Amino acid sequence: MAEPRGPVDSSRIPRFAGPATFARLPRLEEVGRADVAIVGVPFDSGVSYRPGARFGPSAVREASRLLRPYHPGLDVSPFATQQVADAGDIACNPFAINEAVETIEEAASALTADGTRLVTIGGDHTIALPLLRAAARVHGPVALLHFDAHLDTWDTYFGAEYTHGTPFRRAVEEGILDTEALSHVGTRGPLYAKKDLDDDRRMGFGVVTSADVMRRGVDEVVDALRQRIGERPLYLSIDIDVLDPAHAPGTGTPEAGGLTSRELLEILRGLAGANLVGADVVEMAPAYDHAEITSVAASHVAYDLVSLFALNEKHGTPAERG
Ligand SMILES: [Mn+2]
Numbered sequence: 001m002a003e004p005r006g007p008v009d010s011s012r013i014p015r016f017a018g019p020a021t022f023a024r025l026p027r028l029e030e031v032g033r034a035d036v037a038i039v040g041v042p043f044d045s046g047v048s049y050r051p052g053a054r055f056g057p058s059a060v061r062e063a064s065r066l067l068r069p070y071h072p073g074l075d076v077s078p079f080a081t082q083q084v085a086d087a088g089d090i091a092c093n094p095f096a097i098n099e100a101v102e103t104i105e106e107a108a109s110a111l112t113a114d115g116t117r118l119v120t121i122g123g124d125h126t127i128a129l130p131l132l133r134a135a136a137r138v139h140g141p142v143a144l145l146h147f148d149a150h151l152d153t154w155d156t157y158f159g160a161e162y163t164h165g166t167p168f169r170r171a172v173e174e175g176i177l178d179t180e181a182l183s184h185v186g187t188r189g190p191l192y193a194k195k196d197l198d199d200d201r202r203m204g205f206g207v208v209t210s211a212d213v214m215r216r217g218v219d220e221v222v223d224a225l226r227q228r229i230g231e232r233p234l235y236l237s238i239d240i241d242v243l244d245p246a247h248a249p250g251t252g253t254p255e256a257g258g259l260t261s262r263e264l265l266e267i268l269r270g271l272a273g274a275n276l277v278g279a280d281v282v283e284m285a286p287a288y289d290h291a292e293i294t295s296v297a298a299s300h301v302a303y304d305l306v307s308l309f310a311l312n313e314k315h316g317t318p319a320e321r322g
Contacts, residue, residue: 004083005031006069015065021086022060022121023067023303025079028087035082036117036309038302040089041104044285045097046126046164048157050252052285056295057089057121059250059286060302063295071307073269078303078310087111087118097162101130108134112278119305121298122282124252125152125164128237129171135278136176139233142277143181144168145225147264148239149189149210149255153200164252164283172203179204181232183225185267186210186242189255210242210258218263222270229274236271236279236305238264240298248297250289261297268304272311279305 007024021027022038040057047053070077078084090107092100108131112118120131125148135142146152146168153169155161161170171177182203188210191197200207206228213221241251244258284298 004080006079020058020061020065023064023079025084025086028085031083031085033083033114034085034087034116035313036084036119036306037087037111038084038119038121038306039087039108039111040121041092041123041127042089043092043094043100043104043122043127044124045094045100046162047124047252048163048165050285050288052287053122053124053252053283054094055286056123056282056284056298059289059295060121060281060284060298061086063292064299064302066296067299067303071303073265074272074304074307074311076307076310076314078307081310082313084306097126097160101126101162105130105133109137112138117276117309118278119302120280121302122280122284125167125237125239125282126162127282128280129162129167131278131280132167132171132176132235133174135233135235139277141176141178142235143178143229143232144235144237145183145185145229145271146237147185147242148237149186149241149258150239150253151184151187151191151196151200151205152239153203153205154196168205169203178232181229182206183208183228185221185225186213186259188257213259213263213267218266218270222267225267226271226274231275233277234274235277238279238281238301239283240281240294240301241283243297248294250285250287250294251283252285261300265300265304268301268308271308273315274308276308276312281305
C-alpha cells in the first residue's frame with residue numbers, strides 16, 4: 001500500500017493559508033479512496049429551536065486548521081497509519097426533510113460501500129438516522145453511544161417524524177440499533193414529562209447523566225459503557241450540546257450543567273479499541289459561538305474519533321484480534 005497522503009505541511013504553508021479541508025487533509029478525489037472520510041452534512045431543517053447548524057461543517061473545518069499530526073493521549077498518528085480524506089459535503093434539500101434523509105442515507109452508503117469509515121460533521125441531529133441506516137446496511141444493528149444533553153427519543157414534533165429530537169426512536173422502530181447496547185451520556189435539563197424517561201427506558205436505553213459523570217468520574221463511567229458495548233459494532237453520535245454552554249455556546253438547544261470538553265475527550269479516549277464503525281458530531285451552530293469555542297471543541301472531538309479508527313487500523317478491531 002502506498003504511504004497515506006497526510007495534511008499540508010504546516011512548516012511550509014502556514015496553517016491559516018490555503019483551503020480549509022478538515023485538518024488540512026487531502027480531498028477524497030485527490031486520493032481516490034480513504035480508510036476514514038470526514039464528510040459534512042450542512043442540514044438544519046429538523047431543528048426545534050435555534051437554526052444554524054447548516055454552517056457547522058464549514059466552521060468545524062476552519063477550526064480544524066490547528067490540529068496536529070500526533071495524538072499523545074492515544075499514542076497514535078492518525079493521518080499516518082491510515083488514509084484520511086475530506087469527502088466534502090452531502091448536498092441535501094433544505095426544504096424537504098424526508099427527501100434530505102433519503103439523500104443522506106444514499107450518499108453515506110455510497111461512501112462506505114468499499115469499507116471507508118465515516119466521521120460526519122453536522123448539521124442537526126436529524127442526520128443521525130440516515131447515517132445509522134447506512135451503518136446498519138453494512139454491519140447489521142449497531143450498538144450506540146449517544147452523547148447529548150437530550151434524549152432525542154421523542155416521537156414527533158408538529159406531526160413530523162424526522163426531526164432532530166426523534167432520530168433514535170425512529171432507529172429503534174426500524175430495528176437498526178442493537179437494543180442490548182444503547183446508552184445516552186450527558187443527559188440533563190427539563191423534560192416534557194417523566195414519561196419521556198419511561199419511554200426511553202422501554203426502548204432499551206441506559207442513561208449516564210451529566211451529574212453521573214461528575215459524581216462517578218470518567219474511568220468508572222467508561223468501564224460501565226464498555227461492558228455494555230462489548231465487541232459489538234459501535235456507532236458514536238455526539239451532539240455538541242452534551243458540553244456545558246461554557247464549553248459549547250454555539251449550538252441550538254443549550255442546557256446548563258453539561259460536561260466539560262476535557263471530560264468528553266477523556267471518555268472518548270477510554271473507548272480505545274472498541275469496534276467503532278461510524279461516528280458523527282452534530283449541532284454545532286457557529287452564529288451563537290464566541291471565539292470559536294464550540295468549533296474548536298467539535299474539531300478536537302472529530303480528531304479523537306479519527307484517532308480511535310487509527311488505533312483499530314494499527315492494532316485491529318476486537319474481532320480481528322480474536
Ligand atoms: Mn441531539
